[in-house]
Amino acid sequence: MKLLVLSGRVPRTPFKLMYRVYKYVLPEVRRELHRLRSLAESIPDPELRTQALASMASKQFHCEGGAVYAAANIEQRHILIPLIVALQTISDYLDNLCDRSTSLDPDDFRLLHQSMLDAVNPDAPLRDYYAHREERLDEGYLHELVRTCQGCVSRLPGYRHARPFVTELVTLYSDLQVYKHIRKDLREPRLLAWWNEHRSSYAHLQWNEFAAATGSTLGMFMLFLAAADENLSEGEARFIRDAYFPHVCSLHILLDYLIDQEEDRIGGDLNFCNYYNDQVTLIERIGEIVQHAREDVRRLPAWRFHRMIIEGLLALYLSDPKVRQQADVRRISKRLMRNSPLTRLFFWGNSVWIRKQQT
Template sequence: MKHGAPKSPLQLMYRVYKYVLPEVEHLLDGWTRRAEAIPDRELRTQALASIASKKFHCQGGAVYAAASLNNRHVLTPLIVALQTISDYLDNLCDRSTSLDPDDFRLLHQSMLDAVDLDATPRDYYALRREHDDGGYLLALVETCRGSIAQLPSYLQVKRQVIDLVGLYADLQVHKHIRKDLREPRLLKWWEEKRHSYPHLQWNEFAAATGSTLGMFMLFLAAAHTGLQQKDADMIRDAYFPHVCGLHILLDYLIDQEEDRQGGDLNFCNYYVNQSEMVNRIGNIVQNAREDVRVLPAAPFHRMVIEGLLALYLSDPKVRKQRDVKRISRQLMRKSPLTRVFFWLNSVYIRAKQYRLSVG
């Protein structure tokens, strides 16, 4: 069996069906059992809801473990645990009983501690009313740390991973505070960063910081010996901001109605009109494709980009929103066969999981 990155869509989807989906399912079953035992009702509710509604985040992220089958026993638990922290905290902040930025900052310190073996884990709930999670969040943090300790080249990627997690934490703080303060905080943040990304709009930079894909790609690279510091810098720049930005803009695109109802900030609402949105996302797709050409196993990373478009644009939420459906059709127009192949597989996987959930 070849264990390098898959070179074709068929090879990738074979690994997804044979390894990724069942192994992620097994790991999430374990985290679900842990979540069911959380003593605090609110924390238990949000932990279980984040796993149930955002499972596809872990499934998509674990594709990076499919690129190195020999290392998937380390990569899959790491990716699932870090993504589960991300999704759990997102739920806690989105539906929060608090609007305290210090509370949100302390919660997200768990992600920073999860990727920094020199850090000392702490009480991440110290600034909020709900405290007793029965050790759930700490167990997720320790799972990440245990996996990272097994990555031979982690020291070479540590700085870039911490940088991306830090940006992610900054975003979560800024976007979940009191509604009248969110945009001013985000715009002030953008003023500090815009010199590095002058071709982006502020909402596109903010979206890019919300992605975990750059972190997962750096984990994949760190699973191999002989990685150089310059390789880690190249990977970070190949993924951030365009691949990461595409990931989260697509996520926001399909969540527009849901965010309107929940009163949540949505970065796709800051385009002047639908035409600008389609053009800007289309440009980010092209930039992402260009960026990953410098990476080893470039065909795999191109498949990730096509897979992102297929995964999000095939989501059932698209059909329920007329404007989003129209935008989806425009983005899917003249799609390469790879994207169409992943689109069909995404539809099939969702339908199969739905049948299992109701059966």
């Protein structure tokens, strides 16, 4: 493969990557979030406004972490950063709406997440995404997020070859969000039935690990980065999708669920880390997925960049303050961080520093 965005322009060392993150990515992500926060503050419906603002307040690091992909092509960051921030904000906003929903209607959840599918299809018409729920007045907030994504993907010169695989990943993401938020007695049976439709392709995974993979936006963001190259081919886009899904994506969301265990217990939310027999098994399975993820990205051009993404994921999540507040998670974190490479420790220190600047 000779993708420009995956070769000469990509930062090859943690220092170069973080230089770009501090100089370009973080300031521009925060400017974009400030714009979206101003729009969210004007939402008339109090529940929609609360969840929109809460998603940005508590999950800002999702946008900051996702936008690291823009550091691999600084020249196209004016497209990549607004795109990544807008799609991630849709994801976080809808997750909040579904987690704390006044509804348990799968049609409601499906229509809400149609906004993500429309966002990655520049030709899709806008719809009334709130049609199946009482809270509907958002002053055009969700439509603005969708339009931002559509405008950005239409400017990516290689997007026509990436689009089928982005759509596939968004479809899987939407399926997950529907099944994990319906009535509690239906969640596991529906998730297991869904897993049975896919298990032949991912037989080495457990059902919860596949489900976790579908909940990640990283594969989408990597395909956006690749689509910034006008020479991207369909075969290369498929190769990138396969390098990220399922292992990099599964690792991402298992770590997210790991640190949210207490929060999900209190909220009555499904958590994929609770489906292992014991902590030892959980640690072993995450360790195996880390190894698979490293092997997968090793096949990509500029593979060191993707290896930094993996080490950065571990550092970002295991340094989260939520870890210290949960004794079991703290023990697991120590085990996973044992014998860490210097790159992971470097990203750990930077993750702690960035969080301190937000307080």
